[in-house]
Amino acid sequence: MNALATVLHIIAILGTGLVAGVFFAFSGFVMQGINRLPAAEAARTMREINVTAVRAPLMLAIFGTALLVTVLAVLTVVGGPAGTAWWTIAGAALYLVGVVGVTAGANVPRNDRLAAASDEDGPALAAAWDSFRPGWTGWNHVRTLGAATACLALVLALL
Known part of the structure; x- marks a missing residue:
């Protein structure tokens, strides 16, 4: 593996680990803490989190890492060492x-439905x-596991 590929692998490991940690925090205690609020207040809180989540820090971590692992996969297919390819x-x-798939297919649609609920009608919210x-x-548990196992696979690729 050349130096550039090694650096890209290390950055991808950091990215997948960081994303796994963010999702783990949500599964481990953030959602549990929000759920201790009255339901309408919990919904409002999550809606505010969802507004701030679609900004550079989290989006760069999630989608920058997606781009990076895609580049690594392509580089591996076209000329990576056979032992690390898989x-x-x-x-x-x-x-x-x-x-990325679970975020787009499962979490974002739920976020959108929550955002569409009427803020005026407390029981409906x-x-x-x-x-x-x-x-x-x-x-989100699935996303946590996906990012964590991706991180592990990339570490094993370097070994």
């Missing part, structure tokens, strides 16, 4: 499917939260 490709696939939370959190 771990790198597996890491990229785990990240792209388990993080509370019902929206009660519908939102279990599925969103479950899929």
Whole structure:
């Protein structure tokens, strides 16, 4: 593996680990803390978090890492060492499917439905939260596992 590929792998490992940590924090205690609030207040809190989440720090971590693992997979296919190829490709696939795919297909649609709930109608907002939370959190566990296993696969590729 050349020096550039090694540096890219290390940055990808840091990116996948960082994203896994963010998702772990949400699964581990953020959602549990928000859920201790009255349901309508919890919904409002999560909506505010969702507004701030789509800014540079998190978006760069998630999608910058997605770009990086894609580049690594392509570089590996066109000329990477045979022993590391499968771990790198597996890491990229785990990240792209388990993080980007799940985010786009499961978490963002739930965020959108929560955002669409009427802020004026407290009981409807509370019902929206009660519908939102279990599925969103479950899929967030999947994202956590996807990012963490991608990180592990990329580490194994370097070994």
